[in-house]
Amino acid sequence: SMPDVTKALLDGKVTALAYELVQTVDGKLPLLEPMSEVAGKLSVLNGSTALLSQHGGRGILLGGAVGVEPAEVVIIGAGTAGKAAAEIASGMGAKVTILDISHDKLEAVKHQFQGRVQGLYSTKASLERTCQHADLLIGAVLIPGAAAPKLITRQVMRSMKSGSVFVDISVDQGGCAETTKPTSLENPYYQEEGVIHYAVPNMPAQTPRTSTMALTSATLPYIKRIANMGLLASLERSAKHNDLREALNTMDGRLANKAVSEATGFGYYPIDSLI
Amino acid sequence: SMPDVTKALLDGKVTALAYELVQTVDGKLPLLEPMSEVAGKLSVLNGSTALLSQHGGRGILLGGAVGVEPAEVVIIGAGTAGKAAAEIASGMGAKVTILDISHDKLEAVKHQFQGRVQGLYSTKASLERTCQHADLLIGAVLIPGAAAPKLITRQVMRSMKSGSVFVDISVDQGGCAETTKPTSLENPYYQEEGVIHYAVPNMPAQTPRTSTMALTSATLPYIKRIANMGLLASLERSAKHNDLREALNTMDGRLANKAVSEATGFGYYPIDSLI
Amino acid sequence: SMPDVTKALLDGKVTALAYELVQTVDGKLPLLEPMSEVAGKLSVLNGSTALLSQHGGRGILLGGAVGVEPAEVVIIGAGTAGKAAAEIASGMGAKVTILDISHDKLEAVKHQFQGRVQGLYSTKASLERTCQHADLLIGAVLIPGAAAPKLITRQVMRSMKSGSVFVDISVDQGGCAETTKPTSLENPYYQEEGVIHYAVPNMPAQTPRTSTMALTSATLPYIKRIANMGLLASLERSAKHNDLREALNTMDGRLANKAVSEATGFGYYPIDSLI
């Protein structure tokens, strides 16, 4: 449990930095992005496989064929995972719509995809309308450090076509659909409201080589910096790409993470009192 | 057996036209192309799924990730199936090489893909060299009405990376690798020389909706023409898209296909003596 | 009337070649294509202008905006005019579907637009379904030397959204909708079944400079050939781009066009008896 783990780190006077809390000044999470990218790409591969008839899907190709309409792919969330999914789905020839409430993110979608992917402002109405026509629905709603909101209601799921597919990338954060429950690589699918659900946690484990390379190339600069400068100097320096400060959890038997302190009752020491 | 079937058609005075023999004056096989396109697209979906670690593959994403190299996909044959495979593999971000011995087909690859797919003149040497680096190898060598040549030897297969994948689209014509043997949708994979083989016949059965739409839209114009003009008039007329003549097998109890005549011993009547 | 005109040409022993009958061996009409291209491009400009609210349209931009869906443009016919229309509509950011019954033309659409325009096999069902969602419908059904078929019924028109727009490029051949009637540049629009119709004949007259340049560059090679070789030699020679033979109507007081002969009663002389 969290108090036990915390106590162990404190007792052992371990200096602990959390991968998922490294954050740059412009709000990026550099050590989470690589896995989001991999998961986003895999969501389309896994989802289009589920669409094959031997897996119970509608039996359609994402890209259609000459004279035959392509599948409609709807992606909820235009972050790293959502855009990576859009990249693969669009590359496979699908008609892709990606919903988000951020004008900046929708603008980024426009620039990256040059019209091949439709960015759409997300409202209850626009989400319901697009889901009805989706052959493949991808949930890519990731809020750092929080449970994913249940944006896709059971009713929306019920309105979808029979044999369509839903892939929930956010299953690691509890899922973004009311109908999401985690599955496994051995039994990845289940049906709910006529829609095939794919909700395997830790999707990047399917491609360990690519995932390891991607994660390593993001992590290595931080490791090298700590190794070269020492930890204290690394923490002191606060350049754009060096925000290790945010990630410090424990040091010298003291706890530097306020949220963990509140959750566990151990006393909280601001980082500046520690370095 | 073929003689029995032929006899039945002759006895019943059936007018039989063969789908796979409809051929236009410029050598296209309009009723085979749709299924070749679907199979080509599926070969990449099936092959990249086999690359996932739960299926024994190398555990890589076709498109790599930011800073991580994409997979290398090698396609043998730049016909309809090969180009459809290249389209999907390239769309998923892979590094794609397609080999053929036809300068015209390689030029078509260049124009269609605008440099995103590398066309390479196929020789024993160039084939062996590219296969060594392939993560996904696709056999798309289809010779109409003949067994596929065994272009990929066991030795080439042995030179490939462990955990790489081979998809043989030409399995319906016997396969284009020495190591090919047909599998099924239930057990699609087997390993040979360290390479995962995927060799399921009739691949388009995985996407019945797309396949039916594609095949129907190619067939319908012929059906309508026969329905509107009558069969005889359709056969007489020999415009670019109407080469039903090539497809006539039996009519009025007589056999119009020379190859079948030779294989079965029934007498052969040239089409012009029949219509 | 046609008999009078024919008689005048015969009496005057005029050698008359018809622009619209010049045809190459692969079925192209080189002197009609330039105007089809111009009309196709103008159809989108005229149609998207009609969509503005001051002209009674739905008040939408073809390309939408960031986060706002683009208009849906449906084009009937994937010939020169239809593809030119698709080019402009897609360039302005619309979601474009183009229907045709020719697999070859749909394949050409795929190659030219690389997925940015959806080619769809045209059936009664697919036409009705797509028209229902169209904001701009373009009729580009041109059958050389024949009235356009009325593919768009009044019922289809009635199913369209209020304030949507229909542009009929084929109005010069009688129009391809049951509701088409010719209008003029002064009063280009009328409403029928809630749909704004634009049906101005001779659309290329709106851009005389571009049209003249385009037509001239197509015509000049023929003029030069006749000037350099003489008419008879030009007619005798029958290379790919020189099919003036098809275009010969009258010469030396004799009529060489069978259709005109049948329509007027003047005797018919095969071209080979004349040159």
Next chain:
Amino acid sequence: SMPDVTKALLDGKVTALAYELVQTVDGKLPLLEPMSEVAGKLSVLNGSTALLSQHGGRGILLGGAVGVEPAEVVIIGAGTAGKAAAEIASGMGAKVTILDISHDKLEAVKHQFQGRVQGLYSTKASLERTCQHADLLIGAVLIPGAAAPKLITRQVMRSMKSGSVFVDISVDQGGCAETTKPTSLENPYYQEEGVIHYAVPNMPAQTPRTSTMALTSATLPYIKRIANMGLLASLERSAKHNDLREALNTMDGRLANKAVSEATGFGYYPIDSLI
């Protein structure tokens, strides 16, 4: 008049926030951008319509035709409106040059258009030279909260080709040409120095559906935040996308906008004294 309006807001103790003053820390004006985008796109539609011969223009198609040169479009200003205009003009096949004095904006043009639009550093000389060859000139010089500078002199206008077209998007801010005077949707054009001028204020009114959707999707996040957090909390918080502070004009009978204070004489209260 401004003092009257201000007095009314103050007397009524209205809390007034100005749309056009909402500004994020990186200098974007999120509630103005959607209308700039719409106006930019419309400027090309309106301008290319003016180029048709029935409206007095040169009678050319923006995209030319096979073998015929496209029109030259020159856009002054590479902000949101200018880039949206470039997008449509380039999509219609025109040869587009966009001038600006910001190296960053020219770099953004390069990345967005990948060479299909020429970014050019704007000087008196380069502006004069490019305008001489323009078939369609678009003024997209928008300085927030200030009159547009008269960058296009009468002399430049005189040097343009007869029948060319000028669209002034900045007419709402007084216009960026010496020859600009506002027109109306009923009589949108006038000629000056041989150039057709289009200078209708409030261009987005032509596409009310698209404009409303675009504006709403930009505004809604602010409305929701105020509704959820209350106004004071919203003003206090000063995250990247929440800079409502800049927009506060009046509150509790006090004036928080310095420029308005100077223009009207009402006393000025810094925002921090109000919340």
Next chain:
Amino acid sequence: SMPDVTKALLDGKVTALAYELVQTVDGKLPLLEPMSEVAGKLSVLNGSTALLSQHGGRGILLGGAVGVEPAEVVIIGAGTAGKAAAEIASGMGAKVTILDISHDKLEAVKHQFQGRVQGLYSTKASLERTCQHADLLIGAVLIPGAAAPKLITRQVMRSMKSGSVFVDISVDQGGCAETTKPTSLENPYYQEEGVIHYAVPNMPAQTPRTSTMALTSATLPYIKRIANMGLLASLERSAKHNDLREALNTMDGRLANKAVSEATGFGYYPIDSLI
């Protein structure tokens, strides 16, 4: 001399096939195309090098820079060499115009380059106008088996900018400019009318590896066919890609080439009397 060479071939009873006369039914010259492609690509590399100031050129980059206009490249002739030149020039960021009198070739340019290269119908007027603005002019006027026409007059050359560059790919056929005279790799440049001329014959010799591979991959299919079928059978068969018949010059001591017969006085034997 030609008679001597012919006599030697006849006396030796050599069977001689001419590379440059192998021609497919659709008019392609499959054994010349590879070298035309290589020469076309090299013409831009050599020409843009000549533009550097150390070689006397205008001192400009083909692609310009951010905010700086690119160079204008004008290419005369839209055959294999011209299109290959356009591909590289456009890829380097230049503004490229390609002139030709064939509507079909200009349409091919449009489809291949999707608007990034301007195809222009070639007339005396359009050629003169575009050359005046050219920084790099490329002559790619190749008429098989004939001297190149002198399309670029001395006067046109004189109208060009000082320090601009002219590369004449057709120098092997005598050059397409009045000012062309062959140079060498050691002294590749000379100036005429202020324009730097590059006119090195046999340009592909600069890249022997690429040239050999390209030529071999085009030749090998013919060699293999002759080796497998024997020469006579190869000549008899006349499929689309097997037109060796056109290439037969001598056999069994008899001359089968009419033009050579006329030029040398040796008797002519039609090919059908020989095989």
Next chain:
Amino acid sequence: SMPDVTKALLDGKVTALAYELVQTVDGKLPLLEPMSEVAGKLSVLNGSTALLSQHGGRGILLGGAVGVEPAEVVIIGAGTAGKAAAEIASGMGAKVTILDISHDKLEAVKHQFQGRVQGLYSTKASLERTCQHADLLIGAVLIPGAAAPKLITRQVMRSMKSGSVFVDISVDQGGCAETTKPTSLENPYYQEEGVIHYAVPNMPAQTPRTSTMALTSATLPYIKRIANMGLLASLERSAKHNDLREALNTMDGRLANKAVSEATGFGYYPIDSLI
């Protein structure tokens, strides 16, 4: 020498601003970027010229030909120069890999090149592996105000193919290879370890027109600002694009650059004590 120059500036009470030290808040060096862009583009032109056989290179075309593999270009460094090199190399048809250790820069590569250029995380291993296959290697490792690191060892150079080419853009900062030594425009090449080296300092001098235009358009805004506001006001203001403060070296006989102070011994005055 530096002390002499410094003394002269101080004695003359010159106000000296250093071009290379003007730096915006986001770390860009606006007055160095234009020359980096020009040098990057030239590196590919110069390098592909060195690959021609008359210059000792491998005799290959960067873009290969139909059926023939293109050259492999490896670029070390994804800054302005590296990306400009990638743009030209990719535009000429080469297979391009660009290495960097910054995830953000690799992401920018992905977005700019949309898969046509492979971004690769740079490690000792990945650098060595890619260099082995390179036909053209480009060193674009520029660290502002410091000597370039010797990333390319003699051993790496030795592993490259015979006749391959290395262009060192960073020669002005001492070069990024152990084998780099400066050459001149007259004798630009030398061989080391079988690799042709091109290491001409001040590469943009080859294209003075483009370079001057590019540099001027970057500089002019600063000049105008100083001219309009006066130097002091310009220095005081510290907006995003006005960071002249960083560039101030001397003023009123006092030295404001700490590094120069340390190198020369003259006293250092912080800028805020001077203005």
